[in-house]
Amino acid sequence: MKSKLTNILGAIFLLGIGVFLGRSFFSVPQEVTIPIPSTIKYRNAGTSADTLQVAAAREFNGQIIEVKDGESIQAAVSQANPGDLIRVYPGTYSENVYIDKDDISLQGIVIDGKWPTLDGKKEINDAFLYSGNGILIENFKIINYKGNGIMGQAGNNFVIRNNWIIDTGVYGIFPQYGKNGLIEHNVLSIIADAAIYVGMCDNVDVRHNEVFDSVAGIEIENSRHCLVENNYVHDNTGGLLAFITPGLPIKTTFDVIFRNNFVVNNNHENFGAPGSTVAGIPPGTGILIMAADDVIVENNIITGNNNAGITIVDLANGDPKANDPSAEGNPDRVIILDNIMFDNGKDPTGELKAIMLTQLDSKGPDIFAYGGGTGSTIRDKNKxxxxxxxxxxxxxxxxxxxxxxxxxxxxxxARSVSKEQLGELTYYGVCAGCHSFGNRLIGPPTEIIQAIYHGNPQGIVNYINKPLNVREDYPEMPPQDYLPEEAKLAVAEYILSLKK
Structure with missing residues (x-):
């Protein structure tokens, strides 16, 4: 039974968000313009000035295409041109929507509490897949998909907001290999890996979301320059995570801020895929920093996490089965500023429990650091x-x-891709979220694929088009037949050419 404290914290959080924004958490869209303040301060903006003027707010400047119940969202995308807005009205849409054009906006219209709902019926893999740049997806309810709610594949300048995502398989919101993105005001639950997973991305804000009942709440993986702020992260296995997954083409995670979040009661049983990285997250993990550098933890309320409030660990101890000598595995220059932390560590498990017993203590700590790393600091350790x-x-x-x-x-x-770069970009944007060298993710490691299809790129292409689930220890791979034929062959050849 949840404590009164949890309910009070949740109410304060949601009330604060509503008062601060002057709007309800979910509101019927009235405007198409994406609001960006005219004066805003940036990190890593490439200029010595602290305050920069936004060059131009992104505004709708095309045609409006309406989709009503019984019609197809994908048909509207096929009809749309860059700059167009697709408005989707309440109804149930059981389809996969793939957006391979730039500057397309998809906006659900919520009327009298009724949402446009994408229902995968546990038969369809993904609700939204986008590879275009400048994509907006907002105000959709997404349920019962097998793979992902919303996945980005190498698209830049994305906005994903005001969506309600429940039980969509591996990931809820998953931008991969994108730059300059905003993920805000989404509610996600019952996700088997990460509810919000920012993978191999740069310059992403994750703000004002609620995530719960998932394995990982919000995960910043092999990404740089990310702000995770004002989120309510509760009742997951692990709340907030910043780490390096070995074997991926991007080898670093750095410059991440966890600020002003509620990280509460993240004690859910871990139901991640056996053998995957997240399957190793102990229940009761509030914040996990594994091998990530230059992470700042500030002004969060971290409470009720039974293993530890904040865990800082290197790869050798956090993921000892990982094998990637090109990834530097120590968490360096972590900064812990003022946070409110209490009631953590009531029931530590595994190695942490054993370590604490050596200290004649049965409780886990608020902050636990173990392994290598240099240059880390804390404002007041005695708190x-x-x-x-x-x-x-x-x-x-x-x-x-x-x-x-x-x-x-x-x-x-937008990413400019030559013919020679097509295989690499497709691998980064599509394949690397599930396949890596020397490390198990959702799918088999890359070296296993190479062994099976040595000298046979067409065999990989055939599998991309029509996968067969021949390995009981891995989930079924969704078909990627939407990819252009040249991209399929290019990525197959690229996979076979890869070396550790």
Missing amino acids: YRTFGLDDYGIPPITDTEEIQTMMTPSPVP
Whole structure:
């Protein structure tokens, strides 16, 4: 039974969001323009000025295409041109929507509490897949998919907001290999890997979301320049995560801020795919920082997480089965500023429990650091119950209030892909979220694929078009037959050419 404290914290969080924004958490859309403040402070904006003017707010400038119950969203996308807005009215739409054009906006219309609902019926893999740049997806209810609610494949300048995503398989919202994105005001639950998974991305803000009843709440993986702020993350196995997954083509995670989040009661049983990275997350993990550098944890309420409030660990201890010598596995220059932490560590498990028993203590700490890493600091160690912070110094900063966003001050260019780069981009944007070298993700490691299809790229193409689930220890791969034929062959050849 949830404590009164949890309910109070949740109410305060949602009330605060509503008061701050002057709107309800879910509201019927009235305008198409994406609101961006005219004056905003950036991190890594490529200029010495602290305050920059946004070059131009993104505005709707095309035609409106309406989709009513019984019609097809994909048919509207096929009809649309860059700059068009597709408005989808309440009804049930059981389809996969693939957006391979730039500057397409998809906007659900919520009327009298009725949502446009994409229902995968546990038969369809993905609700939305986008590879275009400048994509907006907002105000949809997405349920019962096998793979992903919303997945981005190498699309830049994306906005994903005000969506309600329930039980969509592996990931809820999953931008992969994209730059300059905003994920806000979404509610996600019952996701078997990460509810919000920012993979191999740059310059992404994740704000004002609620995630619960999932394995990982919000995960920043092999990504850089990310702000995770004002989220309510509760009742997952692990709440907030910033880490490196070995074997992926992007080898680093750095410059991440976890700020002003509610990280509460993340004690859910781990139901991740056996052998996957997230399957190793202990229940009761509030915040996990594994091998990520330059992570700042500030002004969060972290409470009721039974293993530990914040865990900071290197790859050798956090994911010992991983094998990627090209990935530097230590968490360096982590900064812990002021946070409110209490009632954590009531029931530690596994290695943490054993370590604490050596200290004649049966409880887990608020902050647990174990393994390598240099240059990390904490503002006031005496405020928390800690383990492993003996070499932590005093931070060079007291707060991050000068940083209001990690997004770029203007849209970044669309990716320009030559024929020679097509295989690499397709691998980064489509394949690497499930396949890596020397490490098990959702699908078999890349070296196993190479062994099966050695000298046979067409065999990979055939499998992409019509996968067969021949391995009981891995979930069924969805068909990727929407990809252009040249991209399928190019990525097959690229996979076979890869070396560790």
